[in-house]
Amino acid sequence: MSFQPASLPNDPIALKALVAQLQAQNIALSATVRVFEQHIANLQLRIAKLKRQAFGKASEKVEREIQQLELVLEDLLIAKAEASSSPVEEEDEAPEPVPEKVGDDAAPVRAPRRRPRVSADTPRERRELDPGTTCSDCGGQLRRVGEDVSEMLDMIVAQLKVIEIARVKKSCRGCDKMVQVAAPSRPIPGSMATASLLAYILVSKFDDHLPLYRLNEIFARMGADIPDTTLVDWCGRAMKLLLPLVERIESHVMASDLLHADDTPIRVLDRSLRNLNVSGNLGKGVRKGRIWAYLLDQRPWAGPAPPGVAYKFAANWKEEHVLGHLRHARGILQADGYKGYGKLYAPNADGIAQFREAACWAHLRRDFHDLWVGSKSQIAREALDRIGAIYDIESQITGQSAQVRLAARQTQSKPRVEAFHAWAQAQLTKLPGKSDLGNAFRYALSRWPAFCLFLEDGRVAIDNNPAERALKSIGIGRKNWLFAGADTGAETLARAMTIIETAKMNGLDPQAYLADVLARINDHKINRLDELLPWNWRPLMQAAKAA
Helix, strand or coil: CCCCHHHCCCCHHHHHHHHHHHHHHHHHHHHHHHHHHHHHHHHHHHHHHHHCCCCCCCHHHHHHHHHHHHHHHHHHHHHHHHHCCCCCCEECCCCCCCCCCCCCCCCCCCCCEECCCCCCCCCCCCCCCCCCCECCCCCCECCCCCCCCCCCCCCCCCCCCCCCCCCCCEECCCCCCEECCCCCCCCCCCCCCCHHHHHHHHHHHHCCCCCHHHHHHHHHHCCCCCCHHHHHHHHHHHHHHHHHHHHHHHHHHHCCCEEEEEEEEEEEECCCCCCCCCCCCCCCCEEEEEEEEEEECCHHHCCCCCCEEEEEEECCCCHHHHHHHCCCCCEEEECCCCHHHHHHHCECCCCCECEEEECCHHHHHHHHHHHHHHHCCHHHHHHHHHHHHHHHHHHHHCCCCHHHHHHHHHHHHHHHHHHHHHHHHHHHCCCCCCCHHHHHHHHHHHCHHHHCHHHCCCCCCCCCHHHHHHCHHHHHHHCCCCCECCHHHHHHHHHHHHHHHHHHHCCCCHHHHHHHHHHHHHHCCHHHHHHHCCCCCCCHHHHHHHC
16 A cells, blocks of 8 residues: 555544554565465475485476475465565575575575576667756756666567568560579478577477467467467477487587486376376376486586587386497496496496496485485584585686696595595494485495596586586476377477577577578588587578678
8 A cells, every 4th residue: 555645644643543554554464474485485495305305216206296386386476476565676696595494483584586687689778758958947957967777678579470472573575584583492391480480489399398289379369370280290390400410419419428417207198008197197198208318518627529418218217228328428427326327337348348437426415415404413414514615626616627627626625535435434334224324325435436536537527417407407398298299209309409408508599599590401511511500500691701
């Protein structure tokens, strides 16, 4: 409730009554906001704990619980914003942190929101509010002394446009020859879709994870009824055009001698089975497949190879799929403790293994963190402090050359790692054999050479977080669709994610990149196709100027 000064009563008694009414309303609103904040903080802590849980037999159940809690949290945040009596200030700082402790005596912290960040390339429009040239009070001349500038973010609604291609026919007066410009090539012959529209559809489906029926509704609001079957055909044929680039990206990634790998479940519709459970649970008509991400990223040690990621679909979690994906690769593999990698680390007949194993300190740290949160174990707390000191060193050398990183690790990290090893062995002798804390120590000690490999090679990361981040987009997509329509659909998803995520890793806008590539690829020389790879790509006009 707000009042203008002119509408306020002059009677002091009426004013006091109005102030008392407003105070009561403010108390009620504050109580409502506190309730929302309490629920929000509890949900944030619960979601954070679930996200830190290691993969296991119940991983899918945990994942679904996270998704449901995140939806509830979003609704609560909206309700809190609606109930709040005053707007939260937006600042250029980090987003609101999650409180360490939540209970009846814990006061929720109201931190400022981070302001939206707008690219310097975003179009700007200046609207100047000029008071005029004369003073409204005395009629004197006004002179400019400065200005106050504020910014608002506006949205220009997208719209479809029909491009009419008129090929004028002309005849020669001398020889009666008919002259007409040849029809320009289209990304999909005979289709109405331009390269820009195809790029929008691909990014919407595979990056923004909008089902095609929602895109159909969006296009209908823009004035075009594009059937779902047509959208499906456009997606498939556009991906067929991009297949040579996807294969080159995969070859580039697999040729690296230093890879990150991780996987995540994906539900797949099995049409050979009946009684489809449409609720999204694994029923008789849906089975669980996997999406693997193999990532090459040399940016943390200033390596020369451009970054890229290759996604692969597999119908199940059997080791044969990993062995097939990596059959031509060699070097160092950084991954979790999935048993399917075991044969890759085992020496062959010559005594040489296909891969050296690099373990993930983040997995180990999460185990101790969960134990500290759950039981307040001081041993787990000390483990976190010891591992945190190693991570502090890593934060200082990220982006440095491999030689600089190796030197820092040998002089600073190695003593801490060796001290952790001796301390872990000592603690293990004091713990019960089947305790969770003992299991965490045994996990580290049983794979200790893999945990120490980053001390021997400055290129190796301390953890496998890059691969986990590469799979976040799959997790986001699962919130919008129940399952992939078939194995072939999941394979198309993997190929689309390969080219889109690699473009993003190379600092490109995937929609602008795909629009340009789809417009050029049919006419591009096959022996120069590498020019269209994300790390070599230049827009057509820039490429023409360079030529």
